[in-house]
Amino acid sequence: MEGHKTVKEILNSIDDDIEHIADTAVRIWGIFQYSDRKTPVTVKDISYIIGVPEKVAEDCLRMLEKRRKLIKKVDGGWVAERQSLKEIKPKKGVNRIHMFSGGLDSSYSLLKEACSIKKAMTKETIFPMFIDYGQFAAPVEWEATKAVVAYIRGFAGDSKLIDDPVRISLASDLFMWCHNVAFTGTEVGDEEPDIQNRNMVMLSVLCSYLIACAENGGVKTAEFKITSGFKEKEMKDCSESFFNGISQLLKSYKPNMIFTFSVMKDRNRSAIKREIKELLHGSEVELKKFCNITTSCYSPKNGKACGNCNKCKAIESEKASKQQ
Numbered sequence: 001m002e003g004h005k006t007v008k009e010i011l012n013s014i015d016d017d018i019e020h021i022a023d024t025a026v027r028i029w030g031i032f033q034y035s036d037r038k039t040p041v042t043v044k045d046i047s048y049i050i051g052v053p054e055k056v057a058e059d060c061l062r063m064l065e066k067r068r069k070l071i072k073k074v075d076g077g078w079v080a081e082r083q084s085l086k087e088i089k090p091k092k093g094v095n096r097i098h099m100f101s102g103g104l105d106s107s108y109s110l111l112k113e114a115c116s117i118k119k120a121m122t123k124e125t126i127f128p129m130f131i132d133y134g135q136f137a138a139p140v141e142w143e144a145t146k147a148v149v150a151y152i153r154g155f156a157g158d159s160k161l162i163d164d165p166v167r168i169s170l171a172s173d174l175f176m177w178c179h180n181v182a183f184t185g186t187e188v189g190d191e192e193p194d195i196q197n198r199n200m201v202m203l204s205v206l207c208s209y210l211i212a213c214a215e216n217g218g219v220k221t222a223e224f225k226i227t228s229g230f231k232e233k234e235m236k237d238c239s240e241s242f243f244n245g246i247s248q249l250l251k252s253y254k255p256n257m258i259f260t261f262s263v264m265k266d267r268n269r270s271a272i273k274r275e276i277k278e279l280l281h282g283s284e285v286e287l288k289k290f291c292n293i294t295t296s297c298y299s300p301k302n303g304k305a306c307g308n309c310n311k312c313k314a315i316e317s318e319k320a321s322k323q324q
């Protein structure tokens with residue numbers, strides 16, 4: 001365990017009781033969910049990854065098996081239920097991955113990435129990934145994701161610049177503790193839109209998926225540069241130091257796979273829109289088109305923004321303050 005940074009140290013926000021450790025185990029479970037299809041996960045693995053004694057790790061695993069039914073015991077350890085997914089084909093060397101939500105920030109970040117590749121003429125391809133973690137807006141976000149990819153390909157006149165997006169569905173009750181509006185899709189949940197440790201879950205699942213794709217394709221050494229719409233200020237698991245921690249953690253797990261994450265500078269919507277307009281050659285018409293296909297509402301109704309959730313309200317008040 002020498003030199004190994006535990007998840008607890010990384011997040012510095014998890015209590016000692018078993019319930020929380022079990023939650024952590026569920027979250028970190030993503031590391032195994034899509035990787036190493038033959039070997040079951042052992043108590044030793046979990047003990048190492050979440051940084052607790054084996055006895056505690058075993059309690060966690062039993063809890064996961066009994067209460068959450070996310071895993072089951074087999075000979076030699078535990079296995080998680082997996083889904084069959086379209087796999088991308090990572091290459092040896094640098095691979096560009098984009099975590100996509102269909103929102104303005106991640107759409108901007110994808111556009112920026114695509115434009116810089118186009119400019120450098122490196123002929124690279126970006127692989128956009130969408131994670132459905134059970135959020136109410138997931139179907140609308142997924143449609144937006146596909147539309148933004150199509151738009152950028154069309155704008156750049158290059159269909160190979162961005163690969164078809166992959167949708168990963170977390171078929172589990174990972175966030176069952178969260179009564180957030182992002183899940184309920186009504187205004188009865190917690191007003192606070194942030195979902196604790198969501199990014200950590202998404203990243204561990206994404207990285208495991210990438211490791212599995214590389215290994216299944218016979219690639220033993222690869223680098224993954226991951227971009228997203230994550231902004232520095234937002235959450236504990238959204239800071240540069242957190243991403244560095246996750247990189248380190250993954251490095252101790254898979255030394256030949258390098259993961260780097262970039263975080264966006266914190267900016268408001270109008271600043272981001274200005275930058276989008278610039279990337280779209282200063283065209284107001286294109287900016288409007290681009291923004292109209294992105295989505296940010298937590299509770300969309302019939303595919304349209306509700307106008308009522310705190311995300312919609314924040315956009316409205318920004319518009320109003322601009323008009324004054």
Ligand SMILES: [Zn+2]
Pocket residue numbers: 296297298299300305306307308309310311312313
């Ligand atoms: Zn809304």
